[in-house]
Amino acid sequence: MLHERLIDALGADAVKTAPEDLAVYAFDAYTTGRLPAAVVLPRSTQEVSAAVRIARDCGEPIVPRGAGTGLCGGAVPTEGGVVISFARMNRVLAFDPARRRARVQPGLINLDLSRHVAASGLFYAPDPSSQKISTIGGNVATNAGGPHCLSYGTTVNHVLGLEVVDERGDVFHTDVDELGYDLTAALVGSEGTLGIVTAAWVRLMRVPEAVRVWLATFPDVESASDAVSAIVAAGIVPTALEMMDRIAAQAVEAAFHAGYPTDCGAVLLIENAGFEDDMNACESALARIARERGATSWRTARTQAERDALWAGRKGAAGAMGRISPNYYLQDVCVRRSTLPKALHAVDEIARTYGITVANVFHAGDGNLHPMLCYDKRDRTQVQAVIESGNEILRAAIALGGTVSGEHGIGFEKREAMTEVYSTADLATMARVRDVFDPARALNPEKIFPSGAACPEVKPQRP
């Protein structure tokens, strides 16, 4: 019944039902879930509405899906259901260079948007390291960050309005310029639990007149962290302030030959953008602070090719881990910048205790750590060690006043950890918001909200 109705409404080529096709949609970059009952690839908002109505009539939950690069099981079906893939809704619908905004479909690849508007001297600022493959819809749903979000802000700061299909299949619009509640901000980061984004108006930024990229090396991650805090405390907010430890730099250099030093304890990749006239003074101030905090070298990337190579290395760091380990688990926690040295020390201690190699590549300016725990998934002992050390890193971040995700979201993976940072009353309030948008709890169930006795009043209850 479900399959026939979906095929009638969307056409046979837009509906996948064979187990081998469904299997492709059962996982994301974090984990594998259950097979969905069906996958649909709509071409329009009307087709999304139709698919939602049919799924609801047939009692199936709905799981929106972008590129599946999520790192917390957000796009993974947990109860079967209908996966809505936006692979065919990937166009720029409107581009207004004068007002610096574009209206895009959710399946548009992040980097393709910047490519589309580049000739007008504009770009889309949120730049997750997955930007070559992740979609605007997925970025909106996770409020994606990225290296340049330190000064430009995360996705929520760049979404001006949304077109959304609700859990009944009806379409509504939000607009940050209108009066009333800011529903755009409520929907950004809601991980597909409040509505399905079918179009977004996004803000574009002018390509800056000048961009400089510098590399500073340090004997250890503690001194590099001190430099990060000192730079921001001096009133300088660079466009990006990223850190790599020795293990990460070695893996990246082996993979990309980008020019990262491999014989130091930590590397800071610093970028600033703005007016050419300001750049020399900025560089002097940054270099002085770095030296005062123990930097052993300071280098300026002289050419665009050099800058591109350094960024390709940084953004490809996760892929480079294949050089040193068959598998890695990428943890995502956030702490105050001033506690970075303590947090990194805790990560190191935990990894030692469990005998795990850890590589750190992260958004240091935001205090957003990404320890990559290396392991071999064929070895059960290593798998267990990674699970336990990942949990201990979460607890260490919380103990330092930090939180359980910096940018990757909660999804399925971290929903139980929500009780560690939010009170029952906080979670119940969030659950009431969800119930306004999705009273039947049909949109992306088993995500964000904890299950079980720890928080009974927000336990998903199917009607």
Ligand SMILES: Cc1cc2nc3c(=O)[nH]c(=O)nc-3n(C[C@H](O)[C@H](O)[C@H](O)COP(=O)(O)OP(=O)(O)OC[C@H]3O[C@@H](n4cnc5c(N)ncnc54)[C@H](O)[C@@H]3O)c2cc1C
């Ligand atoms: C190598 C690598 C590097 C990464 N670097 C970063 C980084 O720097 N910063 C960062 O923030 N993240 C990063 N990520 C994580 C991931 O890329 C982001 O979370 C990204 O926003 C997910 O986009 P996606 O299109 O793959 O979405 P998916 O993984 O398909 O989905 C993510 C979530 O969004 C929901 N969703 C998708 N489309 C819609 C829609 N149209 N309407 C409603 N809900 C929807 C899904 O249900 C799910 O909950 C990285 C991942 C990898 C693998």
